Amino acid sequence: MSTLSAWMHSWFHFPKASTARHFFYGIILGFSLSITSTSLALYFQDRRRKQLEKRFEPRPIEIRCDEIIHGVAGLIGNTPLVRINSLSDALGVEILGKAEYLNPGGSVKDRVALRMIEDAERQGLLYPHTGSRIFEGTVGSTGISIATIAKAKGYDTTIIMPDDVAEEKVQALLALGAEVERVRPASIVDKKQNLARDRAAHFGHPSNPNTRPSMIRTSTSSILVSSSAPEEILDERHGILSVEEQDELRRMPRGFFADQFENRSNFEAHFFGTGPEIWRQTSGRVDAFISGAGTGGTISGTGRYLKTMNDDVLVVLADPEGSGLYNKIKHGVMFDRREAEGTKRRHQVDTVVEGIGINRLTHNMELGLDVIDDAFRITDEEAVAMSRYLVQHDGFFLGSSSACNLVACVKLVKKMGWKNGERVTTILCDSGSRHYSKFWNDAYLTKANITVRTHLIDDLLSSENPIVMDSGKSGFATPISQE
Numbered sequence: 429m430s431t432l433s434a435w436m437h438s439w440f441h442f443p444k445a446s447t448a449r450h451f452f453y454g455i456i457l458g459f460s461l462s463i464t465s466t467s468l469a470l471y472f473q474d475r476r477r478k479q480l481e482k483r484f485e486p487r488p489i490e491i492r493c494d495e496i497i498h499g500v501a502g503l504i505g506n507t508p509l510v511r512i513n514s515l516s517d518a519l520g521v522e523i524l525g526k527a528e529y530l531n532p533g534g535s536v537k538d539r540v541a542l543r544m545i546e547d548a549e550r551q552g553l554l555y556p557h558t559g560s561r562i563f564e565g566t567v568g569s570t571g572i573s574i575a576t577i578a579k580a581k582g583y584d585t586t587i588i589m590p591d592d593v594a595e596e597k598v599q600a601l602l603a604l605g606a607e608v609e610r611v612r613p614a615s616i617v618d619k620k621q622n623l624a625r626d627r628a629a630h631f632g633h634p635s636n637p638n639t640r641p642s643m644i645r646t647s648t649s650s651i652l653v654s655s656s657a658p659e660e661i662l663d664e665r666h667g668i669l670s671v672e673e674q675d676e677l678r679r680m681p682r683g684f685f686a687d688q689f690e691n692r693s694n695f696e697a698h699f700f701g702t703g704p705e706i707w708r709q710t711s712g713r714v715d716a717f718i719s720g721a722g723t724g725g726t727i728s729g730t731g732r733y734l735k736t737m738n739d740d741v742l743v744v745l746a747d748p749e750g751s752g753l754y755n756k757i758k759h760g761v762m763f764d765r766r767e768a769e770g771t772k773r774r775h776q777v778d779t780v781v782e783g784i785g786i787n788r789l790t791h792n793m794e795l796g797l798d799v800i801d802d803a804f805r806i807t808d809e810e811a812v813a814m815s816r817y818l819v820q821h822d823g824f825f826l827g828s829s830s831a832c833n834l835v836a837c838v839k840l841v842k843k844m845g846w847k848n849g850e851r852v853t854t855i856l857c858d859s860g861s862r863h864y865s866k867f868w869n870d871a872y873l874t875k876a877n878i879t880v881r882t883h884l885i886d887d888l889l890s891s892e893n894p895i896v897m898d899s900g901k902s903g904f905a906t907p908i909s910q911e
């Protein structure tokens with residue numbers, strides 16, 4: 429015993445009083461410093477949040493529930509931002525979807541169609557109830573939106589679309605009184621766009637396609653407006669038009685090629701609509717915005733607005749396989765391996781995701797390219813799995829591009845390691861009811877070699893490896909030049 433106490437004595441010395449005092453002060457100082465820095469950090473965080481909150485505008489008076497809306501156009505926009513409970517709870521964050529499928533034309537494209545038509549009216553390019561016709565090339569959603577608004581405003585519509593899109597979109601267009609022309613899908617060259625432009629140019633002279641069309645001057649080369657007025661009236665050498673001539677010109681039917689890919693109204697519909705709405709709905713507390721791109725209007729317009737309000741908001745692209753945008757964002761080159769090597773397993777007609785993915789840079793995409801921080805490649809299987817998962821867990825019945833967006837939300841949260849209530853916003857573009865014959869048809873999917881494996885989403889939610897998650901390995905080619 430005494431040997432042990434002697435050994436302990438030699439090993440352990442009580443410090444001198446002054447050393448102990450310094451040691452004690454050190455602990456107190458360290459402790460107070462750590463408390464001060466934490467409270468300082470919290471204080472600055474709170475101050476920043478309050479500053480951001482001050483910058484969002486109060487709720488607009490056009491919030492719909494407490495007033496009467498004038499016609500179908502009044503129902504467009506101001507869509508709810510809905511929490512996706514299953515994904516949010518599983519991840520410990522807030523996954524918030526803008527319910528665009530609640531627009532009267534059933535998709536996010538209602539905003540764009542309305543803005544393109546109203547901008548054209550404001551610029552004196554289109555006059556309602558004059559027998560004028562709007563032409564557009566689309567995979568369907570934009571066509572349905574244009575046809576809906578055109579009917580409400582007094583125009584006719586011709587929609588050129590690929591012959592492989594889900595049949596229910598054609599039925600909707602026909603029910604809305606649109607003229608539908610179907611073409612073989614073209615990959616790089618946008619055949620439907622060229623055809624729509626051509627049809628618009630020759631509108632008014634259908635009996636003789638060789639007649640030179642009479643064109644109305646527009647501020648951009650993309651939008652095209654033809655008139656059935658005689659060419660001499662529009663000829664610059666004709667001089668200034670008399671009041672009667674102007675009036676006559678206004679009443680003559682026009683052909684209007686809306687050109688959603690290049691028309692800036694598309695970007696502006698989101699910059700002045702979707703973006704500010706998300707900002708208001710989140711009281712300026714938003715950490716990320718995720719969207720796919722068909723024309724690029726949604727991601728560019730919404731993303732740029734949110735970045736303008738807070739540079740820290742992450743803007744992220746959800747890109748299907750076969751689209752070149754993923755590589756453009758990640759590596760600066762517009763390139764898809766499958767396209768280059770000719771190794772697409774399925775022809776474009778067999779693709780399952782409709783509305784997003786593109787292989788050329790549109791003007792609307794260029795308007796927001798510099799605000800996109802990151803991109804995720806989403807496989808067909810992942811999108812299909814997410815759509816089934818959401819029905820099973822939340823009762824959300826959504827279309828293919830919404831499912832892609834939500835897979836990308838999960839991947840971003842995993843990659844960032846977020847689990848403290850961070851807010852990730854995205855677009856629920858359209859409903860599953862637009863996709864019965866393909867994306868929501870298991871027999872079709874089986875034929876296209878796509879297995880429905882809902883557990884993919886459970887795996888993704890529990891996975892800790894973002895690199896594996898971004899492998900995009902299903903091997904199915906997805907659409908190009910889609911919307």
Ligand SMILES: Cc1ncc(COP(=O)(O)O)c(C=O)c1O
Pocket residue numbers: 535536537569570720721722723724725726727782783784827829830857858911
């Ligand atoms: C259903 C659907 N979702 C998403 C998009 C993509 O939107 P954007 O054209 O703004 O890139 C489209 C495009 O048409 C679409 O049809």
